[in-house]
Amino acid sequence: MAVLNRMDWYDLARSTNWTPSYVSEDELFPPKLSGDFGLPQNAWEKYDEPYKQTYPEYVKVQREKDAGAYSVKAALERSRIFENADPGWKSVMKAHYGAIARGEYAAASAEARMMRFSKAPGMRNMSTLGCLDEIRHGQMQLYFPHEHVAKDRQMDWAFKAYDTNEWAMIAARHFFDDIMMTRDAISVSIMLTFSFETGFTNMQFLGLAADAAEAGDHTFANLISSIQTDESRHAQIGGPALKVLIENGHKAEAQKRVDIAVWGAWKLFSVLTGPIMDYYTPLAHRKQSFKEFMEEWIVAQFERALTDMGLDLPWYWDIFLNDLSQTHHGMHLGAYYWRPTLWWNPAAGITPDERAWLEQKYPGWNDTWGQCWDVFIDNVVDGNMEKAYPETLPAVCNMCQLPILGTPGKGWNVKDYPLEYNGRLYHFGSEVDRWVFQQEPERYAGHLSIVDRFLAGMIQPMDLNGALHYMNLAPGEIGDDAHNYAWAEVYRAMRAAKKAS
Amino acid sequence: MALFPLLSNFEGDFVLQLVAVDTENTMDEVAAAAAVHSVGRRVRARPDCIMRIRRQGSEDFLPRTMKVSESGLKPTETVEIIWEAARH
Known part of the structure; x- marks a missing residue:
């Protein structure tokens, strides 16, 4: 029997809106869940998804993707990659799995909200597939690390992290709760898929897959690539929704949602991705600095995506571009200095060669961030370890939940952005966090x-x-220096040489 | 006498930190309490300087002997700890 081409029947088959007669439209699509912006069903029927896929096509492709990723894992299980990997790379895996795996399951419920409550039939179809994507991502990113749990207790955080009050997880939950767990279907499409996934994760997964391949971890590289191909499809759910809103006079609401989500995503990436790219990845394997990566893959691409859509750049774009050279250095120094509160072992990344690289990529690094590290390094070299660990908490932002920080040393510009609201004094890490x-x-x-x-x-x-x-960090899980301070030997040798000369 | 939390923004350091002081502490004592978490950890000691306290956004230091209870500072308010050349 001849089969019709997909495009001969797709539009008709997914035109699943009807005029309800037993209930009102508001009962069928409660505005709080649907996010209809006062627009009737027929306005949302103009939603035109750029990536059209049918369920049979989806199943066929996904089966092949799963077969690929799982077979690479099976083939490499005895390769001892985990045992032989640089400890910095293991930290990348641990941070990634903990922060992401269970978040993928949560994202499945956000996709399900679009699937059920969006008034746009095209969005309902795409998010049905998106929901299945996220379930797959959750399952894979729990299954893949599981083989390492017996070797390393920190790997258990792939599952455990979201159930804890570890500070970075409070930050991650606060952000994801805001953009995807507690928003209507349309806002989810804008904040999760357009802002977070198009703007950040899609590209983050590309970068991470390349890093994994460079580190020789082909299992992880395949896993991440497999996920990224799904992301690049379902990240397109939000774009057509923005078009509908803009065409119907709702640009300001759309813009605000983009601005809020992009800022939160940036802060989260500054603590997760920034340290990984500029400090944890062994020098020989670094292709680009975090700033270069962000400028090439995120800034340029996302600026185009926004303007193509008819939106403006977020009002804080200059602040964001400036922070690309600063914030993640502070997030790294903070996460590292408070390393007992991590479920991974951060690599310091501050040998003389690494510092030369940092100075080259971020002119002025030695006079600013380097000044703090100088004191820290002296303490480690002198065996003055009680000064190398914290004795109090850093202040954290009441929006992003991350430390309130700025540039130290000769460029000292650290500042609180306070706000008194209903008699309570709130503290924010930036003007933008406070604005949100x-x-x-x-x-x-x-x-x-x-x-x-x-x-x-x-x-x-x-x-x-x-x-x-309180953070549920048990002995054996608490973070410490990834290389057990082996890097300090270089500085000891330098001191000895100086003394001898 | 009551515990009083402040946020310390120490000159040269990179992050705000929680510092517990007492309402009876003077500004010099607040500076010393804040220094515990910055100096010798990520900021070099400056023996030629003393440490002064000011409110964020203010150019003026609070008097060294002023007590927290007299300062009008609110719980968790951010204070800046600034190096000032010692007079000889």
């Missing part, structure tokens, strides 16, 4: 940061051990 809060204060006002919880007596005893217990 001000857009809808009641949405965020009740949340307690890790510091707020500490001050409220929720962390007992009120010391580092109490904090580690």
Whole structure:
């Protein structure tokens, strides 16, 4: 029997809107869940997805993708890649799995909200496939690390991280709760798929796959590539929704959602991806600095995506471009200095050769970030380790939940962005974080940061051990230097040589 | 006498930190408490300087002997700890 070409029947088959007669349109599509922006069903029927795929096509392609990734894993299981990998690379895996795997399952429920509640039939079809994608990503990114759990307790955080009060996970949950768990279908399409996935994750997965291949971890490279191909499809769910909103006079609401989600995504990437690219990845394997990567893959691409759509660049674009050279250095120094509170072992990445690379990529690094590291390095070289660990908490932002930081040393510009709201003093890490809060204060006002919880007596005893217990970090899971401070030998040798000369 | 949390923004350091002081502490004592978490950890000591406290956004230092309870500072307010050349 002859089979019709897909495009001969696709539009008709996915035109699944009808005029309800037993219930009202608002009952069928409750505005709070649908996010209809006051637009009737027929306005949303103009939604035209750029990537059209049918269910049989989807199943065929996904089966092949799964077969590819799982067979590479099976073939390489005895290759001892994990045992032989640079400890910095293992930290990349641990950070990635913990921060991402269970978030993928959560994303499946966000996709399911678009699938059920969007008034746009095309969006419902695409997010049906998107939902299945996210379930697959959750399953794979829990299954793949599982073979390492017996070798390394920190690998258990692939599953465990989302159930804890570890500070980075509070930050991740706060962000994902905001953009995908507590928003209507249309807002999810804008904030999760267009802003977070098109803007950031799609490209992040490309970069990470390349890094994995460079590190010789072909299992991880295949896994990440396999996921990325799904992302590049379902990340396109938001674009046509933005078009419908703009054509119907709702540009301002659309723009605000983009601006909020892009900023939160940037902050999360500054703590996760920035340190990985500029500090954890062994020097020989670095292709681009984080800043170069962001400028090439994120800034240029995303600027085009926004303007093609008829949107403006976010009002804070100059702040963002400036922060690309700074914020992640602070996130790395903070995460590293407070390393007992991580579920991975951060690589310091500050040998003389690595510092020369940092200075070249970020002129002025030695006079700013380097000044803090100089003191730290002296403490390690001198065996003054009690000064190499923290004795208090950093202040964290009441929006992104990450440390409030700025440039140190000769470029010192650290600043709090406070706001008093309903008698409570909030602290923010930037003007943009504070702006996000001000857009809808009641949405965020009740949340307690890790510091707020500490001050409220929720962390007992009120010391580092109490904090580690609160963060569910058990012995054997607590982070420390990835290379057990082997890098300090270079500095010891330099000192000895200087003394001898 | 009551515990009083402040956020320390120490000159030359990269991050704000929580510092617990007492309402009876003077500004010099607040500076010393903040220094514990920055100096010798990520900021070099400067023996030729003393440390002064000011509110964020202010150019003026609070008097060295002023107590926290007299300062009008709010719990968790950010104070800047600034190196000032010691007078000889």
